[in-house]
Amino acid sequence: MKINIYDIASEADTSISTVSRYLNNKNVRPDTRKRIEEVIAKYNYKPSAIAKGLVAHSLKTVAVFVVDIRMPHYANAAYYIDNELAKLGYRTIICNTRGELTTIVKYIEEVSSQVDGIIFIGSVFNEINRFPDVLANITNIPVVITNGKLDVQRCKSIYVDDEEGIYKATKYLIEKNKRNICYIQYSNNVSALKKTEGYKKAMEEANLPINIYYTNDLFGGYEVTENILFSYKNVDAIISGEDLIAIGAIRALSCHNIVVGKDCAVIGFNCSQYCELSNPTLTAIDNKIEESSIACAQSLKEMIENEEFDDKPITFNCEIKFGESA
Amino acid sequence: MKINIYDIASEADTSISTVSRYLNNKNVRPDTRKRIEEVIAKYNYKPSAIAKGLVAHSLKTVAVFVVDIRMPHYANAAYYIDNELAKLGYRTIICNTRGELTTIVKYIEEVSSQVDGIIFIGSVFNEINRFPDVLANITNIPVVITNGKLDVQRCKSIYVDDEEGIYKATKYLIEKNKRNICYIQYSNNVSALKKTEGYKKAMEEANLPINIYYTNDLFGGYEVTENILFSYKNVDAIISGEDLIAIGAIRALSCHNIVVGKDCAVIGFNCSQYCELSNPTLTAIDNKIEESSIACAQSLKEMIENEEFDDKPITFNCEIKFGESA
DNA sequence: CTGAAAGCGCTAACAG
DNA sequence: CTGTTAGCGCTTTCAG
Numbered sequence: 001m002k003i004n005i006y007d008i009a010s011e012a013d014t015s016i017s018t019v020s021r022y023l024n025n026k027n028v029r030p031d032t033r034k035r036i037e038e039v040i041a042k043y044n045y046k047p048s049a050i051a052k053g054l055v056a057h058s059l060k061t062v063a064v065f066v067v068d069i070r071m072p073h074y075a076n077a078a079y080y081i082d083n084e085l086a087k088l089g090y091r092t093i094i095c096n097t098r099g100e101l102t103t104i105v106k107y108i109e110e111v112s113s114q115v116d117g118i119i120f121i122g123s124v125f126n127e128i129n130r131f132p133d134v135l136a137n138i139t140n141i142p143v144v145i146t147n148g149k150l151d152v153q154r155c156k157s158i159y160v161d162d163e164e165g166i167y168k169a170t171k172y173l174i175e176k177n178k179r180n181i182c183y184i185q186y187s188n189n190v191s192a193l194k195k196t197e198g199y200k201k202a203m204e205e206a207n208l209p210i211n212i213y214y215t216n217d218l219f220g221g222y223e224v225t226e227n228i229l230f231s232y233k234n235v236d237a238i239i240s241g242e243d244l245i246a247i248g249a250i251r252a253l254s255c256h257n258i259v260v261g262k263d264c265a266v267i268g269f270n271c272s273q274y275c276e277l278s279n280p281t282l283t284a285i286d287n288k289i290e291e292s293s294i295a296c297a298q299s300l301k302e303m304i305e306n307e308e309f310d311d312k313p314i315t316f317n318c319e320i321k322f323g324e325s326a
Numbered sequence: 327m328k329i330n331i332y333d334i335a336s337e338a339d340t341s342i343s344t345v346s347r348y349l350n351n352k353n354v355r356p357d358t359r360k361r362i363e364e365v366i367a368k369y370n371y372k373p374s375a376i377a378k379g380l381v382a383h384s385l386k387t388v389a390v391f392v393v394d395i396r397m398p399h400y401a402n403a404a405y406y407i408d409n410e411l412a413k414l415g416y417r418t419i420i421c422n423t424r425g426e427l428t429t430i431v432k433y434i435e436e437v438s439s440q441v442d443g444i445i446f447i448g449s450v451f452n453e454i455n456r457f458p459d460v461l462a463n464i465t466n467i468p469v470v471i472t473n474g475k476l477d478v479q480r481c482k483s484i485y486v487d488d489e490e491g492i493y494k495a496t497k498y499l500i501e502k503n504k505r506n507i508c509y510i511q512y513s514n515n516v517s518a519l520k521k522t523e524g525y526k527k528a529m530e531e532a533n534l535p536i537n538i539y540y541t542n543d544l545f546g547g548y549e550v551t552e553n554i555l556f557s558y559k560n561v562d563a564i565i566s567g568e569d570l571i572a573i574g575a576i577r578a579l580s581c582h583n584i585v586v587g588k589d590c591a592v593i594g595f596n597c598s599q600y601c602e603l604s605n606p607t608l609t610a611i612d613n614k615i616e617e618s619s620i621a622c623a624q625s626l627k628e629m630i631e632n633e634e635f636d637d638k639p640i641t642f643n644c645e646i647k648f649g650e651s652a
Numbered sequence: 653c654t655g656a657a658a659g660c661g662c663t664a665a666c667a668g
Numbered sequence: 669c670t671g672t673t674a675g676c677g678c679t680t681t682c683a684g
Contacts, residue, residue, distance in 0.1 A: 002383075002466075004676090004677055004678085005677060005678060006677080014654080014655085015654065015655045015656075016655090016677090016678080016679095017654070017655060017656080017679080017680080018653085018654060018655075019678095020678065020679060020680085021653090021654085021679095023678090024679085027653065028653075028654090029653060029654085032653080032654085044462050044465060044466075046438065046439045046463065046466070047439060047677080047678070048380075048439055048676090048677055048678070049439040049440035050376060050379045050380050050383075050385060050439075050440065050676090050677080050678090051380055051660090051676070051677035051678040051679090052677080052678055052679080053376045053379075053440075053660095053678095054374075054376050054377055054380050054660050054661065054662090054676085054677080054678075054679095055659085055660050055677090055678055055679045055680085056660090056678095056679080057328075057376075057660075059376060059385075059440060061419070061440075068405065069395065069401050069404050069405050069408070070398070070401045070402055070405045070599065072396070075395050075396045075401045076396055078395055078420065079394065079395050079396045079422055082395070082420055082421075082422050083422060086422075086432075086433070091419050091436065091437060091440070092419065092420050093387070093417050093418065093419050093420075094404065094408055094418050094419075094420045095408075096405055096408050096409060096412075106412075107412070110417065111417060112372065113372045113373060113374055113375040113376075114375035114376065114379075114385060114387075114417070136370050137372065139370060140328075140370075140372070218599075219599065219602055219603065244603060247603045248603060250605065251603065251604075251605045254605050273396065273544075273545065274600060274603070276545055277545065277570060277573045277574060277577065277600070277604075278577075278603075278605075279576065279577045279580055279604075279605045330660090330661050330662085331661060331662060332661080340670075340671085341670065341671045341672080342661090342662080342663095342671090343663080343664085343670070343671060343672080343673095344669085344670060344671075345662095346662065346663060346664085347663095347669090347670085349662090350663085352669095353669065354669075354670090355669060355670085358669080358670085373661080373662070374660090374661055374662070376660090376661080376662090377660070377661035377662040377663090377676090378661080378662060378663080379662095379676095380660090380661080380662075380663095380676050380677070380678090381661090381662055381663045381664085381675085381676050382662095382663080382676090383676075
């Protein structure tokens with residue numbers, strides 16, 4: 001039933017090498033070419049990418065590890081990476097790990113012998129360094145990681161200066177005469193901690209009180225803000241390391257009849273599309289997802305195709321993108 | 327440099343078949359097993375998934391076609407599908423097509439000879455039927471499509487009754503004494519048109535005026551609603567076939583000091599996580615993304631692993647999930 | 653321009 | 669339990 005290159009060759013009365021040449025756009029005499037074309041059309045033959053892959057030692061496929069594709073940050077990253085990789089001739093396998101070590105390990109084991117390289121999005125994946133036997137799986141292929149560094153031969157790091165981003169945001173609020181600025185930390189990976197440091201640094205420099213709240217729930221901004229309003233009544237600004245938390249904060253403030261942007265400023269992080277849908281629209285730190293994602297894809301392609309690569313990390317700086325909330 | 331099964335066999339002083347048996351957890355005498363294990367560990371050997379795939383005629387990989395992974399609906403679908411497929415032993419290749427025919431064609435050609443099956447999310451992909459030569463690419467593998475049917479041998483359809491969903495929502499508003507209900511149609515694929523039909527049907531049955539507005543911009547809800555407020559001042563309810571449009575509508579209404587949920591009701595569609603972040607929270611049609619996505623994954627697995635399959639379409643019905651906006 | 657033959661790394665009879 | 673052998677479907681020398 002399944003047609004292969006031998007079938008085509010015999011029916012077109014030529015050799016498999018000639019069919020192979022035809023398939024790879026090499027020189028084939030017009031009449032031979034015509035016969036091959038007819039047989040291929042007749043049987044609707046498609047060469048096996050797997051067999052091709054065995055010879056080429058590559059399926060032109062890359063795995064992208066994210067925490068959860070439903071979160072706008074990862075969805076954006078996956079979108080831009082897939083887009084860029086497609087241009088560069090690679091397919092994208094998506095791995096939703098939920099940040100769970102067991103899931104990460106399972107995906108790495110399954111995928112590492114099938115892909116040409118791996119992109120890890122997010123500092124959670126630094127955890128892998130603690131498990132040498134897991135690391136061993138990716139020792140043969142190039143990897144790119146954002147906001148981190150893996151202890152393997154061929155690893156490229158793409159950094160986004162999260163700390164500086166939140167520092168900038170905090171400074172901005174201080175300049176706008178905000179004095180009671182709270183920070184809501186979401187999760188506790190390396191990036192989350194750095195962001196918190198940025199807040200602390202700016203507040204300390206200005207000799208202002210530090211007030212940090214925590215949540216691990218992406219939709220927990222509302223609840224945390226209710227706590228803030230209860231425990232820190234004169235709050236006049238809230239910053240969060242994640243847009244969705246900030247949007248939750250806006251909702252809570254509005255429910256308490258606090259005019260967001262005036263009575264209390266709010267700044268988010270990631271600059272996801274939802275900033276524009278928030279009411280009022282959210283001011284947020286733009287952490288250059290598109291640029292950094294494209295850099296991930298391009299760097300990995302370089303590493304896959306050349307033994308040598310520039311292992312100097314790439315760093316992107318954040319900017320504030322203004323909405324109505326601050 | 328690259329180690330293969332021959333290297334392991336010779337260094338462990340046994341045959342490749344024995345190594346193969348070891349790798350596939352078959353019976354191997356303890357001492358032989360031990361030698362093999364040592365050599366494998368020494369060289370950090372990982373069997374090639376590609377070579378395995380060539381023999382098995384399968385890489386245990388599935389392609390999922392979406393319009394844009396950044397849209398919550400597709401992100402959710404991709405998440406649940408990846409999750410379910412992972413449980414079933416398959417990897418997920420993601421294809422962001424933006425709904426562009428050329429991109430769809432390109433991805434199909436690249437991917438069809440590499441994957442065990444394809445899942446198409448969304449009625450846009452019905453367009454493929456118009457191009458027999460594209461269809462020819464997927465004639466050898468099983469496909470699953472939501473809200474559509476492709477003219478290939480092995481196609482399973484998973485439907486979500488969008489029309490009924492919007493019909494239900496409209497009826498509900500009518501029962502709540504809303505009389506000037508507008509509908510905002512987003513994009514114009516089969517599903518979008520069906521939703522509009524659901525609205526029309528309910529309005530006609532109740533002898534109420536039909537007012538349909540259009541946008542192709544996922545973030546265009548704000549603008550359209552401004553138009554509505556200008557041209558149809560006594561509007562008392564807005565329904566949209568997409569949550570983000572509805573959230574934009576809420577924003578516009580609020581800006582005009584119209585109390586959403588009281589003066590004007592708003593109902594969205596998809597029941598994405600952002601319903602809860604909206605201010606006020608959005609009432610929306612739950613179109614069972616999790617259930618239908620799992621059904622996609624399971625159906626495709628059945629089709630991949632069995633020549634026979636139940637080609638009866640599966641249909642899911644929508645429910646209203648209440649927030650504060652209606 | 654074309655064909656024969658070797659090989660990519662693994663699995664699966666088959667005979668021992 | 670183990671080794672030999674023949675593929676899986678393609679690319680790539682190397683002669684012709």
